Amino acid sequence: MTDKTCYASQPIHIFLEKLARDVPALPGAGSALGLLGALAASLGAFVLKVSAKKVSKISFEQKQRCEELIRNFESFQLKCQKLMDADADAYRKVIEAFNIQGISAAGRSEKRKAIQDAFKEATKVPYELMKCSIDMLNYCSKSLGKSYKPVEADLAVAVETVRTCFYGALWIARANLGEIEDDEFVVGELEKYEVLRKKINKLYGELRKKLSEQI
Numbered sequence: 001m002t003d004k005t006c007y008a009s010q011p012i013h014i015f016l017e018k019l020a021r022d023v024p025a026l027p028g029a030g031s032a033l034g035l036l037g038a039l040a041a042s043l044g045a046f047v048l049k050v051s052a053k054k055v056s057k058i059s060f061e062q063k064q065r066c067e068e069l070i071r072n073f074e075s076f077q078l079k080c081q082k083l084m085d086a087d088a089d090a091y092r093k094v095i096e097a098f099n100i101q102g103i104s105a106a107g108r109s110e111k112r113k114a115i116q117d118a119f120k121e122a123t124k125v126p127y128e129l130m131k132c133s134i135d136m137l138n139y140c141s142k143s144l145g146k147s148y149k150p151v152e153a154d155l156a157v158a159v160e161t162v163r164t165c166f167y168g169a170l171w172i173a174r175a176n177l178g179e180i181e182d183d184e185f186v187v188g189e190l191e192k193y194e195v196l197r198k199k200i201n202k203l204y205g206e207l208r209k210k211l212s213e214q215i
Helices: 012-019 029-054 060-098 105-122 124-144 149-177 183-214
Strands: none
Touching: 012 029, 029 060, 029 124, 029 149, 060 105, 060 124, 105 124, 105 149, 124 149, 124 183, 149 183
16 A cells, blocks of 8 residues: 555644645545544553553453453554545545546446446445444443543543444445445445444443443
């Protein structure tokens, strides 16, 4: 992968400048959501690392569980960073498809198919972000009872960030589906999204209630 598409390795101010350009260009909202997911995962790891040091009475088993959760958050951090680039690559294919030249009937048909295939491919990254968001909320839930009181608010920020990441990805995925002519594909994807939406709403509601009782 070239430096120009490896957004996670660039200074944050460079990424933000590219994101804020006044022309339709890469990176876009999907890459921004990848960064958001990575931030949430980093906060989750931070909370557990601090808690493991500061909580005075922690058993060996609890410490091992903490370390396992930290590894999970760090794994999601890396995955979300990769999704920042994957989303940009997917939209690059959409742009390339629209730029296909061809005035013959065969050329127009090839272009139309390329555009449809590119939009289908572009639904994959937001769907992965939605699944990652649910997994991260699960890990946030498991972290709550192990967290050090002064950093519980940091965990709450991670929870809110994850929820935003999920719903942002959902809007992007739905927008991509709006460009796809394959009704069977569209219906199948919408059904998958609805299953995930119900899961995250349940998880988020439970976590918000617990956090409200503790903070």
